[in-house]
Amino acid sequence: MQVSQVMSRDLEFADPADDARALAEMMGELDVGSVPIGTAENPLGIVTDRDILFRVVARGLEPSSVLARDIMSAPLLECDPDDNLDTALAIMAAQHVRRLAVRSPDGPIVGWITLADLSRRLLLGSGSLQNALTEISSDSAA
Structure with a gap:
């Protein structure tokens, strides 16, 4: 399966x-x-909620005085987009990151793929996991 089939296309x-x-x-x-x-x-970089927590809040800095470029x-x-999911996962693992920008060849960023996206797709593709979730759901309904 390709990154383009799993990525989020919403870009802000x-x-x-x-x-x-x-x-x-x-x-x-x-x-x-x-x-x-x-x-x-x-694209210049990325700011995560963890960046704000550790680079701003934990240091006692005023959030309105810290700029994106600084954190x-x-x-x-x-x-x-044509990479397979294993390739994206390998990049994340090697770089110790939870998300990747998806860039079309010689073009702009066209989406994002996150560790959560990959986990959902890879785990939900597992028949045994689907069976277990079905059983858990039906047991809790009883």
């Missing part, structure tokens, strides 16, 4: 001059755990 980018409070608000509104910084054509992880790690 933030500006490098946006502050951590605005980024947190954006994440809350979009119900996501990260926001890419820059544009689809020129973002860069460069943005990427895979290709």
Whole structure:
């Protein structure tokens, strides 16, 4: 199975001059755990909820005074829409990240794939897991 079959195509980018409070608000509104910084054509990095927690809150900094450019992880790690899921998972494991930007060859960012996306797809594709979930669901209904 290819990355393009699993990735999220919803893209919202933030500006490098946006502050951590605005980024947190954006994440809350979009119900996501990260926001890419820059544009689809020129991605600069990514800020995650963990970045805000550890690089801002845990240090006692005022979120409205910390800019995205100062806490973002860069460069943005990427895979290709035609990569298979094992390739994306291998990149995540090797780089110790939970998400990858999906970039079309010589083009813009076209989506995101996360560890949660991969886990759902790989686990739900398992017949034994599906059977177990069905049994658990039917047992709890009784």
